[in-house]
Amino acid sequence: xxxxxxxxxxxxxxxxxxxxxxxxxxxxxxxxxxxxxxxxxxxxxxxxxxxxxxxxxxxxxxxxxxxxxxxxxxxxxxxxxxxxxxxxxxxxxxxxxxxxxxxxxxxxxxxxxxxxxxxxxxxxxxxxxxxxxxxxxxxxxxxxxxxxxxxxxxxxxxxxxxxxxxxxxxxxxxxxxxxxxxxxxxxxxxxxxxxxxxxxxxxxxxxxxxxxxxxxxxxxxxxxxxxxxxxxxxxxxxxxxxxxxxxxxxxxxxxxxxxxxxxxxxxxxx
Numbered sequence: 001x002x003x004x005x006x007x008x009x010x011x012x013x014x015x016x017x018x019x020x021x022x023x024x025x026x027x028x029x030x031x032x033x034x035x036x037x038x039x040x041x042x043x044x045x046x047x048x049x050x051x052x053x054x055x056x057x058x059x060x061x062x063x064x065x066x067x068x069x070x071x072x073x074x075x076x077x078x079x080x081x082x083x084x085x086x087x088x089x090x091x092x093x094x095x096x097x098x099x100x101x102x103x104x105x106x107x108x109x110x111x112x113x114x115x116x117x118x119x120x121x122x123x124x125x126x127x128x129x130x131x132x133x134x135x136x137x138x139x140x141x142x143x144x145x146x147x148x149x150x151x152x153x154x155x156x157x158x159x160x161x162x163x164x165x166x167x168x169x170x171x172x173x174x175x176x177x178x179x180x181x182x183x184x185x186x187x188x189x190x191x192x193x194x195x196x197x198x199x200x201x202x203x204x205x206x207x208x209x210x211x212x213x214x215x216x217x218x219x220x221x222x223x224x225x226x227x228x229x230x231x232x233x234x235x236x237x238x239x240x241x242x243x244x245x246x247x248x249x250x251x252x253x254x255x256x257x258x259x260x261x262x263x264x265x266x267x268x269x270x
Contacts, residue, residue: 001041001042001043001220001221002042002043002045002173002217002218002219002220002221003038003042003043003044003045003219003220003221003222003223004045004046004047004210004213004214004217004219004221004222004223005035005038005044005045005046005047005223005225006046006047006048006049006206006207006210006222006223006224006225006267007031007046007047007048007049007087007225008048008049008206008224008225008226009048009049009050009051009052009053009184009206010049010051010052010226011027011031011049011225011226012024012027012028012031012048012049012052012053012083013027013052013053014027015127015148015150016127016150019052019053019056019126024053024083024086025086025090028083028086028087028090029090031225032087032090032091032094033094035091036091036094036095039095039099039178043173043176044178044179045169045173045178045179045180045181045213045217045219046087046091046178046179046180046181047180047181047182047183047206047209047210047213048083048084048087048180048183048184048206049184049185049206049207050076050079050080050083050183050184050185050203050206051122051123051124051125051184051203052124052125052126053079053082053083053184054072054075054076054079054124054125054184054203055124055125055126055152055153056125056126057070057075057078057079058070058072058075058124058125059125061075062140071199071201072155072188072201072202072203073187073188073189073199073200073201073202074199076183076184076185076186076187076188076203077105077187079183079184080103080105080106080183080184080187081103081105083183084103084180084183085103087103087180088101088103088180091178099176099178100175100176100177100178101177101178101179101180102172102177102178102179102180103180103181103183104165104168104169104172104179104180104181105165105187106163106164106165106169106181106182106183106186106187107163107164107165107186107187107189107197108160108161108162108163108164108182108185108186108187108188108189108204108209109160109161109162109164109189109190109191110158110159110160110161110188110189110190110200110202110204111158111159111161111190112190112200114156114158114159116156116157116158116159116202117156117158117202119156120143120154120155120156120157121145121154121156121157122154122155122156122157122202122203122205123145123147123152123153123154124152124153124154124155124203125152125153126152127147127150127151127152128144128150128151128152129150129151130151132151133150133151133152133153134151136153137153142154143155148235148236149236155201155202155203156201156202156203157185157202157203157204157205157263158188158200158202158204159204159205159208160185160186160204160205160208160209160212163182163186163209163212163213163216164189164197165181166213166216166217169181169213169217170217173217181213182206182209182210182213183206184203184204184206185203185204185205185206185207185208185209186204186209187199188200188201188202188203188204205263207224207263207264207266207267208263208266208267208270210222210224210267211266211267211268211270215270222267222268224264224267224268226261226264228261229242230242230243230244231243231251231256231261231264231265232261233254233255233256235256235261248268248269251265251268251269252265252266252269
């Protein structure tokens with residue numbers, strides 16, 4: 001089978017825990033222990049989120065000089081290398097030395113007219129209490145929204161249209177390599193008026209990109225892993241209810257939060 005596994009950024013750095021390299025590596029080790037079990041006899045492609053990580057890098061950049069802060073597309077590329085390195089190493093320690101790995105920087109095309117640029121929904125960075133979130137929004141010009149019982153910064157999350165590195169991904173799979181790609185939903189890019197490719201200030205949802213990746217690879221299975229045990233209706237409220245099984249037609253009628261569980265459900269339905 002050809003399997004695409006999408007690891008949530010919040011599964012790699014769990015909600016509320018210190019955003020350290022040691023914590024991230026420990027969480028990746030836990031995830032790769034499960035992934036290693038499905039490798040025998042299967043082709044594996046691993047995508048991952050980067051919400052906490054790209055937000056942390058953005059904060060670090062702002063502490064240097066705000067007018068020289070790196071844009072989100074560049075920070076997204078940095079997280080692809082950082083997280084891909086850890087996944088390669090931890091999974092490689094569990095599999096035979098002969099198993100080849102490749103972490104691939106992945107550029108993904110988005111539409112300049114995507115309505116997401118006017119309605120930011122993608123959560124990035126750490127969680128905050130309401131008062132602290134409101135203070136940071138005022139100081140830094142952020143848009144913040146509720147994420148469960150906490151608050152986080154949100155940025156534009158346009159839909160992925162095309163994965164530019166799809167051919168090398170296919171080639172690597174044909175060579176029996178485990179491929180780590182489309183990290184953080186891929187690096188958001190678009191063509192300018194001169195038909196030159198450029199990065200854009202956004203973070204693509206990794207679940208929607210993973211669904212596109214699975215489709216373009218003719219994958220047999222798409223697995224989306226996150227830091228909660230189920231999809232919930234009314235998540236974080238006293239009325240929350242877990243959904244064990246549901247038909248896509250029914251799921252699409254239910255309300256899930258944009259920027260968190262919503263894209264996961266949409267990716268599964270697609």
